[in-house]
Amino acid sequence: YAAQKENKQFVVINDKKDKSYDGVRNIVFSPDGRRIAYGAINKGKIFVVVDGKEGSPYDGVRDIEFSPDSRRIAYGATREGKMFVVVDGKEGNSYAGIGKPVFSPDSRMIAYEASKGRKWHIVIGDKESMGADMYYAPPVFSPDSKLIAYIEQHFKDKKTLRVVSSTALMGRKAGKEYEAIGQVVFSPDGLRVAYGARRDGQSFVVVSNFAGDAEKESYAYDSVSNIGFSHDGRKIVYFAKKKGRSLLGVDEEEREYKADKMVYLPVFSPDDSRIASVAMKGGKVFVVVDGKAGLLCDDIAPPVFSPDGSRIVYASRREGRGVVIVDDKEGPGYELVYNPVFSPDGSRIAYRAIKNGLMFVVVADKNGNVVKEFPPYEFIWMHTFSPDGKFIVYAAKGKQELWWKVEKVENL
Incomplete structure (x- = not known):
């Protein structure tokens, strides 16, 4: 935790006081809980402290992220109006703006959004995507770290696209055009993607294979959210609202709940035969298993x-x-x-x-x-x-x- 004494701030780790600075912010633990990083301010400059070692000073630092294996670290930094991502202490290319860095599941790659000129691009290493007016959400890696999915917005054509490509940003495959698209979710086997999309005032769940050439829309709803796959990737589950009704969709089956909203992603049993979800009504929450509501x-x-x-x-x-x-x-x-x-x-x-x-x-x-x-x-x-x-x-x-x-x- 962060503490202050007189005009100095410091981080306390396991009851041991770390070095004092003019300010500290954004304390982050690694996934394995063994490493710690935070931003520290001295003389108007901010730098990242990782396991007690200070990094280079910058005008600004944001989005400190450890890799899934806890061995690597990345963050966004600003110097003289230019922004770049720092990975393991090494600065990347400079851009007018950057998004949050995202590690691949195998911890080997980092992807992020970056603006150059009038376009935004997805950046992985030294590779850049072809560019769009905006990206709706951070990019998403497939479970095997071989593919990357992202959502492009093109203002002039008034269209939003889901794009899947290799992590070398080659073999680009775009899905159907919609007015808006939500966060993309990969199936556990990496063979399919799913996402919420909106067209003509209606919302759909769209499921397609990774190549984007076999797309299928769900029924039309007022809204959709909390989209997920079963462990084997064969079933799609989501929450939906339709004419005041709260629904849990499992593939093409709809199950109605007497609830104001759903909480968390639905959970499948290990063999995918059962589904549990958490619903909220009147300020109380309850678990629903196989359509049966539990204790409030x-x-x-x-x-x-x-x-x-x-x-x-x-x-x-x-x-x-x-x-x-x-x-x-x-x-x-x-x-x-x-x-x-x-x-x-x-x-x-x-x-x-x-x-x-x-x-x-x-x-x-x-x-x-x-x-x-x-x-x-x-x-x-x-x-x-x-x-x-x-x-x-x-x-x-x-x-x-x-x-x-x-x-x-x-x-x-």
């Missing part, structure tokens, strides 16, 4: 299916208490609960809970009945079962010390 709650985290898909668990806040709910059955109440996960065989559930200001790991049976509460600490994170399900592993902090804890859960 004040807040709900995304639900999780058991490995065999037969059960579902989620953390919630209900009547002022943090509770874990398994198939509509409440567990005990705590101040807060976090991240319930099933063991590999689905026989146990583990989650973090807070009581009296301290955090501890709770292990419950598959029905949510508490089997054991492990000792409390100041903070606990990254709890997980061992592959054989016999142990629970987590990181713990207490008395300015950090530990990796391995607790036996077999035969509890």
Whole structure:
């Protein structure tokens, strides 16, 4: 966290004070939690500090991003009116404007929007796309990092296009023209893309293969959102509004919900046979599984299916208490609960809970009945079962010390 003493600001990491600056901003942790970066200001200049090492000074810095593997870092920077992306300390080409840098899933490439003259381009390395008047959203890599998708707007022709190309920005394939297009989503296998589109006052979900030569529109709706694919990429799911009705679309099937809106992306069971979603009505939220509404709650985290898909668990806040709910059955109440996960065989559930200001790991049976509460600490994170399900592993902090804890859960 950032702190201030007199006229200086500094970052505190694990109770240790970092170097003081005129100001600090935008603290970012790497995905693995082991690295930290932030912007620091001294004498009117700003630079990025990564793991305690200061980068070059600039007039401005924005969008600090770690790669998925946590090994690389990128951010936007400004100097004398020119903008560029800095990757691992190396400055890229200068542009009049830039968008947020996006890492590929394999962490090897970075894509971003950049303006030059009157056109905006997608930039990957030293390659630039042909250009458009505007790009509606940041570019999206396919899961295998071989393709890139983006949305072009052409003002003169009053058209918006979905484009898919190779990451070398070759083999460009454009979809149908629409008035507006939402964020593009790749299927897990990378063979299809889906997105929301608008034409003549109506909204559609559009699904096409990566080449863009086999497109299909959904029924017409007033609005569409939260588009996603099943694990195997064969099913498309989305939320829609039509004449005041709230609908969950699964391919060509529509399921109506008595809800004001939907929250989060729908979640598929591991075998894709079941779907869970979170809906909101009258300020309350509830989980809907296979069309059946669950308990009303004040807040709900995304639900999780058991490995065999037969059960579902989620953390919630209900009547002022943090509770874990398994198939509509409440567990005990705590101040807060976090991240319930099933063991590999689905026989146990583990989650973090807070009581009296301290955090501890709770292990419950598959029905949510508490089997054991492990000792409390100041903070606990990254709890997980061992592959054989016999142990629970987590990181713990207490008395300015950090530990990796391995607790036996077999035969509890």
